[in-house]
Amino acid sequence: GESVGLHLPTLSVQEGDNSIINCAYSNSASDYFIWYKQESGKGPQFIIDIRSNMDKRQGQRVTVLLNKTVKHLSLQIAATQPGDSAVYFCAETPKAAGNKLTFGGGTRVLVKP
């Protein structure tokens, strides 16, 4: 979950297709992972979270997959809609860190009509 910052990778997806956003995290002690969506001019919006005792969790149109072996997290968005266009961040935290989140650099998702 190191911040890359300036040059965000971009995922272009056709409306109605499925999107997959990937995130590599760095701290093997992290046991709680969250995906956030940030639209222009707004703060990050909670999407879904997953604890390390799970490898998959589903929400409404979203699925998060966790692979602790390779320290990889992914967010799948089903039937991507124009309103899904935003920057997506993964965040991680180990139990000892309280509410301190370490964020990844983010991925920009552009939905083409």
Place this chain on the structure above:
Amino acid sequence: KAGVTQTPRYLIKTRGQQVTLSCSPISGHRSVSWYQQTPGQGLQFLFEYFSETQRNKGNFPGRFSGRQFSNSRSEMNVSTLELGDSALYLCASSFSQGRYEQYFGPGTRLTVT
């Protein structure tokens, strides 16, 4: 239920000045965390407050400080502003410490000239 509110939304300051930003968490939430977001460094954790006590601190100089009041509202202060302090400052509230969802406010856009 009202979301996290931050004031002011926009601020322009001059190098050397100091600034105070305010955050009102969601009603019932007792944990408040602050983050700095810049294009170069991404989202970085500043500090977390719970029950009026700082519980976690990120790697920022001592010019960055904060506090939390008995009603859980929080303020952060930056003294002797530098150009590099220009950023979006985000506040996140959570019910408590631990594995609770964190909800972000819209942020305060600080520009230092």
